[in-house]
Amino acid sequence: MKKSATPESDNGQLMFDVLNEIGIIAQLSRALLESRLGDGLTQHHFSALNHLVRLGDGRTPLQMARAFQVPKTSMSHTLAGLEKRGLIRMEPNPQDGRGKLIYLTDAGRTLRDTAVRMITPDIMALIPQFGTEDAKAVLPVLRKLRVLLDEARD
Template sequence: MSQQTDSLAVALFSEIFTIDQLARNRLTKALPKGMELSQFSVLNHLARLNEERTPAQLAQSFHLTRGAMTNTLNKLEWAGHVHIRPDWDDARRKFVSISPSGRAARDAAIAALAPIIGEVIREIGPERVRQALPVLRELRERLGAI
């Protein structure tokens, strides 16, 4: 790689890491009391899919260890936001689904986050955000394939 390419890569990833940190900080503060960003992410994922997933599938979707996902799922189950049931065919496996309480918690979180995200998009401009999305998606896909 050339020095120019190295500098471009450093600048790009520096911006991405800073954006990630700022977004997580701002969004975490806006979430309903007691909800973590990781919990919201799982609830949002399950609500969009609208079907059961195993803890292993969820861990893979979020690029987490099974232990980290189990920790998040245990907190969600304790709060009543997910149902975890055994697989009737294989007792070693479990299935996770979002509960009505979890759907309500996810909806409350979206209601809290939407104005913040919407404001940023309005300030930047929807067309500029649309233009950035294909590059960000390709970057995510390439990094996910590594």
């Protein structure tokens, strides 16, 4: 005998489906971005550069790891790849002799800005099919969900 669905299980499936769609969208958009980055750079590299552009220089690797919810070792690996390419520089933290502070280089800022310019035509190509009205309608809902998930992590 098949069990009938309950409102809780229906709602659970609904939210799973929402998050699953967002995950698939994230995967597809990551692949698109990485196809434009070149030089073995990944979405993780781009995200770190973008984070520094948005929030400013002088972050510690631990602060960035917490912001991205990854282990410090993973963030250190990402930052090492950026430093090797001359996209960031790490300097000693004057408040903590063992720690480092991360600074975006001109090359890092240029690469981030170039990547945004390179992906813009791909994003613009979505507008005729998706529409600006749909984008305006879905953005507040996605922001609300992001805030809820962000608050739940702490």
